[in-house]
Amino acid sequence: MNKNPIGIFDSGVGGLSIWKDINQLLPNESTIYIADSNNAPYGEKPKEKITELSIKNTELLLAQNCKLIVVACNTATTNSIDTLRKNYAIPFIGIEPATKHAAINTKTGKIGILATKGTLASELFLNTSEKYRGDVEIIETIGTGLVAIIESGNLDNAEPLLREYLQPMIDKNVDNVVLGCSHYPFLTSVIKRIIPTEITIIDSGEAVAKQTENILKDFNILNSTESSAEHLFYTNAQHDILEMFLKKIRAANYTIQSL
Numbered sequence: 094m095n096k097n098p099i100g101i102f103d104s105g106v107g108g109l110s111i112w113k114d115i116n117q118l119l120p121n122e123s124t125i126y127i128a129d130s131n132n133a134p135y136g137e138k139p140k141e142k143i144t145e146l147s148i149k150n151t152e153l154l155l156a157q158n159c160k161l162i163v164v165a166c167n168t169a170t171t172n173s174i175d176t177l178r179k180n181y182a183i184p185f186i187g188i189e190p191a192t193k194h195a196a197i198n199t200k201t202g203k204i205g206i207l208a209t210k211g212t213l214a215s216e217l218f219l220n221t222s223e224k225y226r227g228d229v230e231i232i233e234t235i236g237t238g239l240v241a242i243i244e245s246g247n248l249d250n251a252e253p254l255l256r257e258y259l260q261p262m263i264d265k266n267v268d269n270v271v272l273g274c275s276h277y278p279f280l281t282s283v284i285k286r287i288i289p290t291e292i293t294i295i296d297s298g299e300a301v302a303k304q305t306e307n308i309l310k311d312f313n314i315l316n317s318t319e320s321s322a323e324h325l326f327y328t329n330a331q332h333d334i335l336e337m338f339l340k341k342i343r344a345a346n347y348t349i350q351s352l
Contacts, residue, residue: 095160095313095314095315095316095317095318096123096316096318096320097123097158097159097160097314098122098123098124098125098157098158098159098160098323098325099115099119099122099123099124099125099159099160099161099162099163099305100124100125100126100127100151100154100155100157100159100161100162100163101115101124101125101126101127101162101163101165102126102127102129102147102150102151102153102154102162102163102164102165102166102169103126103127103128103129103165103166103169103275104129104130104132104133104134104135104136104146104166104168104169104240104276105128105129105130105133105134105240105243105244105276105330106128106130106243106244106276106279106334106335106338107165107166107240107243107274107275107276107277107279108126108128108163108165108166108275109126109128109338109339109342109344110165110275110276110278110279110296110298110342111163111165111188111275111297111298111301111302112124112126112165112342112344113298113342113344114298114299114301114302115163115301115302115305116322116324116344117302118299118302118303118305118306119302119305119306119309119315119316120322121316121317121318121319121320121322122309122315122316122322123316123322123323123324124322124324124325125154125157125159125324125325125326125327126324126325126326126327127150127153127154127327127352128326128327128328128329128330128335128352129146129150129329129352130244130328130329130330130334130335131329131330132146132329133240133241133244134168134209134240134241134276135166135168135169135209135211136167136168136208136209136210136211136212136235136240136274137209137210137211137237138211140172140173140211140215143168143169143172143173143211144172144173144176146169147164147169147172147173147174147176147177148173148176148177148180150169151177151181153327153352155181155183157325159183160183160184160309160312160314161183161184161185161186161305161308161309161312161314162177162181162183162184162185162186163185163186163188163301163305164177164185164186164187164188165188165275165301166188166274166275167188167189167190167208167209167212167273167274167275167297168209168211168212168215168274170187170188170189170217171187171189171211171212171215171216171217171218172211172215172217174187174217175217184308184312186301186304186305186308188275188297188301189212189217189218189221189273189297190206190208190212190218190221190271190272190273190297191271191273191295191296191297191300192204192206192218192221192222192225192231192271193221193224193225194271194295194300195229195269195270195271195295196225196228196229196231198269198293199229199267199268199269200268201266201267201268202228202229202230203229203230203231203232203265203266203267203268204229204230204231204232204267204268204269204270204271205231205232205233205234205259205262205265205267205269205270205271206222206231206232206233206234206270206271206273207234207236207258207259207262207270207271207272207273207274207277208233208234208235208236208271208273208274209235209236209240209273209274210235210237212273212274213233213235213273218273230265232261232262232265232267234258234259234261234262236254236258236274236277237254238254239251239254239255239274239276239277239280240274240276242254243276243277243279243280244276244330244334245334246334246337246338248279248280248282248283249283251280251283252283252286252287255280255283255284255287256287259284259287259288262288263287263288263289263292267292268291268292268293269292269293269295270284270288270292270293270294270295271295271296272294272295272296275296275297275298277296278296278298279338279341281294281296321346322346323346323347323348324344324346324347324348325347325348325350326339326347326348326349326350327349327350327351327352328349328350328351328352329351329352332349332351335349336349
């Protein structure tokens, strides 16, 4: 089982930002990735639909003998991971906005969180953020339209929306901006054109990769061989968009198939 692949799913190409960090930390691990782009964005769907899609993605990955599943989508994690863990015996790794990290490291006492509607409205996010609201002011903004722009591949088109969404955070003197959607790290270069240099941009990729390594070790399913890893990417949208992002993150030894 140690040589079985890690399964990863997202509402599209956004989870590739998570895949990149996992691959860098665990280069011997093969992966199978599902980009459910035809159903993106998950963040504007009701909880029941998000859970339905998460179950479908999980069962597709289990059918390919994945040994662990990374839910590389904030919205799917915050709305569905409890259900997945109750119904399947496989280990799951989730991703949620790095509120704790931002709250601990703020100097101004103010942090911004840019995320989808589905993530910000979820019980898991609300419970996490409430732990820090007493000491830190949290400015939340729904990134409406950003996922669709990223899925189109035209990242610079996001700048007008990002200026609209980030300016209230800048005006409030935040010193940390949390990217609460796995798609958003692909907009980092655009965001840096907008916010002051002293504001730190935070995403969850490295933390998720480290947690993945820890769970693989805990379950004794880490692939310790030196065999070359292989990566299979499924998409139900155009291959060229997925290919563009794979080149952007310098992926290697991969194949793309239609979902």
